[in-house]
Amino acid sequence: MSAEDRRFEVLRAIVADYVATHEPVGSKSLVDRHQLGVSPATIRNDMAVLEEDGYIAQPHTSAGRIPTDKGYRLFVDRLSQVKPLSSGERHAIQQFLSEGVDLDDVLQRSVRLLAQITRQVAVVQYPTLSRxxxxxxxxxxxxxxxxxxxxxxxxxxxxxxxxxxxxxxxxxxxxxxxxxxxxxxxxxxxxxxxxxxxxxxxxxxxxxxxxxxxxxxxxxxxLVDYSSDKLVLSGTSHLSGAWVDQPATLRGVLEALDEQVTLLKLLALATTADAVTVRIGRENDDVNLSASALVSTGYGAGETVMGGLAVVGPTRMDYPGTMSAVRAVARYVGEILAER
Known part of the structure; x- marks a missing residue:
């Protein structure tokens, strides 16, 4: 394993621990929790290089390290695969969504289910009439x-x-x-x-x-296209828990969700079904979402994208699991609407 690959393994371990514990991660905890196959001194050196390169940061003196937006971006970009859902999970999603009686019910069910799976805020855009x-x-x-x-x-x-x-x-x-x-x-x-x-x-x-x-x-x-400005949200009750360690950012997130303009612009960029996009921190143009991550994709039938679906949460989120859930729910929503 090259030094670069080893450092990425250290970064991945830091991301996993920080997402799980919400606490800065030190070298000792990495040694105790992960089989990285190197000495504690090597891990400390790797962490120093990662910090110098801007992938991790020390929030305050004598604390461990946390991933930066740049670190999360590298982690997401190098995901070899999105964590697959089990056959039971896929069947449960399909069954729940297929019981929707009409378009409104299917979309309401999709965001309720996605919010429940990810413990974040889920949002879906009504089908764009122009498409x-x-x-x-x-x-x-x-x-x-x-x-x-x-x-x-x-x-x-x-x-x-x-x-x-x-x-x-x-x-x-x-x-x-x-x-x-x-x-x-x-x-x-x-x-x-x-x-x-x-x-x-x-x-x-x-x-x-x-x-x-x-x-x-x-x-x-x-026949006028007006429904594309309509969103359905679910999971706002998760906000206080998701941003429990970032209370100063919570007001901005609430404003962004309330105004919806930013979300509509981001969802409008979903031009391909099944392709998941992740925007992290300052990659979001809206300053209110500068401490948030948005995982989105399009839903539709075949090559036709009807609308967008996304999860909004703190940058400290389970990216593999969230990406998998967003992709699965969007796929089933598209299939169900195409059959009706």
Whole structure:
């Protein structure tokens, strides 16, 4: 083993102990707890080199060492594999999420489960409509002058809009409306569907132009991308425990979670499902998250990413376990929504 590899083993041991104990780690505890195969003097020398290179730091005099953001980054980058979940854990996740009755329930379950597994704050972004495809549009006549337009996307999103007409509508006109809408939007991305719908009033007989104008005006509103700014959070009760040794940073974390703007920007960067991204400390642009780590990934079907899912916690977190949980929950959420 090279000196560099040996020092990384020392760093990995420091990370493991600090995550487990929340206490600075000294050379004696490393000797007692880990079979590093070298003398205590060598471990002390390796720790001195790691500290000089900025991977660990001494929080105060006479204390042990703790990992820095740079140390955590090296640790995460050199993870040979994400800690796999057991078959029982995978089955439990899949079973719990599959019992969700609709999109809202599935997403609520996903963050509750992820927060429970990681003991951190979990957040999921609603499917971004700009990435969605229209599965079906239905027009329901509620009264002679009132219609209900329902748009169903491939992500399970259901949008409903009321249309008030200034005259009674005949059944044959409704049949024509339903056929033309289906031809224009079914199977298309929402932006493409909106463009096609906007052209409909100019493509139909004069007798139904007024009807099409009224419905198209309302339908275009249903195709506007607004749901991507909606997040679901769970696990805020874990905050005080997670940052028990960093109370000064807790207020900033709460502000970041409350405003959600930073989280939305970070989740919007998830363009590939199953690829886990880890941002550590000052890698987060928001100063409120400068002492936090964010583990995120996209969820979706195949190559289509519907939205993002993440865990927010202190930099002192179980990275292998958190990355594994985030990836597994995102994968199952994507599979379940794709089947519906």
């Amino acid at each position: 969605s495809t229209v599965r079906h549009v239905e027009v329901v006549q509620l009264s002679p002058r009132k219609l209900l337009v329902v748009v169903i996307t491939d992500t399970g999103r259901v949008e409903q809009r009321m249309v008030d007409l200034d005259h009674d509508v005949a059944e044959d006109s409704l049949v024509q409306l339903r056929l033309r809408l289906a031809e224009s939007v079914n199977g298309r991305r929402l932006a493409e569907a909106a463009d096609a719908v906007a052209l409909l009033p100019n493509q139909v007989p004069t007798a139904v132009t007024g009807l099409f104008n009224s419905v198209v005006g309302v339908l275009l509103g249903a």
